[in-house]
Amino acid sequence: MRISTARIKIAKVKKLIVFDFDGTLVPTKSPVDRAMDKLLTELLARYKVAIIGGSSYEVLQDLLVSRLTAPKQLLGNLFLFPTTATAFYHYDKKWKKVYQHNLSLQERKLIKSTFTKVFKEIGYKHPRKIYGPVIEDRGSQVTFSVFGQDIVKVLGKQGVKIKDAWKAKHSNVKMQIAELMAKYLPNLEVRAAGHTSIDVTKKGIDKAYGLLEIVKRLKVGVADMLFVGDAIFPGGNDFAVVRTGVDYIPVKDPKETRRVINALLSRK
Ligand SMILES: [Mg+2]
Structure with a gap:
């Protein structure tokens, strides 16, 4: 409650x-x-x-x-x-x-290749400047981050601002990527989590x-x-x-x- x-x-x-x-x-x-x-x-x-x-x-x-x-x-x-x-x-x-x-190696590979496929399908272009890996394999979770994992580490508060601005303007793009990922990966869990990221884990x-x-x-x-x-x-x-x-x-x-x-x- x-x-x-x-x-x-x-x-x-x-x-x-x-x-x-x-x-x-x-x-x-x-x-x-x-x-x-x-x-x-x-x-x-x-x-x-x-x-x-x-x-x-x-x-x-x-x-x-x-x-x-x-x-x-x-x-x-x-x-x-x-x-x-x-x-x-x-x-x-x-x-x-x-x-x-952990996700299996095969599942992790599939998640990464599916992200690539979805980006192509909707004509998604990564931001010109990125900071650290855009797709990070965390073992039990694979995470896509629009600006890369390290933007706030590198830019500090400015990085937070850039993420906030992207979120306000492009949340629909993130949702579109997440929906397609979920469609292509019905046996895995896809979540449009956090600010500018999408997490994929085992189902449930x-x-x-x-x-x-x-x-x-x-x-x-x-x-x-x-x-x-x-x-x-x-x-x-x-x-x-x-x-x-x-x-x-x-x-x-x-x-x-x-x-x-x-x-x-x-x-x-
Ligand atoms: Mg939170």
Whole structure:
């Protein structure tokens, strides 16, 4: 059920707070800032925290975990479900991989060649300047990014602006590519995720799958979780969580997420 930040104080006490990553804890592909670091550290002292993002484990480490100032003993309360929960990592003296459901080599090859076929079919031209791989093989997920994986790493805030502008103007192109990909790859899951990217994984992988993996792995019921994400709307890559019946709070950006965390911290 959707709950508002203002109602957190009277909502049932939760044991586990689940966050989307990109656009929720950090501005797209950007490092965590001091304010969010501090709030997450306080949150980890009181709750279990899980992150289900489309990003790879390496990106979660680079942009968030390695920059957290939380004392090591609190990291045991942090659970990472990168690449849409196709992998799970937890901290026990060091970060350990619990599972990773990889696509087969054949599936990964097929996804890449299908992207090429779809680009040709609709006459899609890549932007003149790209930053890093446009199609990245993340093992359990293959991701297409319009400007390449590294645009924000290279250009910083300017990269975020370029992505925002593309998103505002060309979202229909992304949807068209995603629809054709889904048509050609009926046995795989295609999601127009994030800002300017499309993710392909094994069938049935979405954030609802991720939440149910959390239930299984952490032995926390859906009723004891709260989900916070910036794309909980039809077509958004967080929307699938709604069908699990989890309580959720939609946010627009990390600033709103900070408000949610503040409300959680002030409730007891
Ligand atoms: Mg997001």
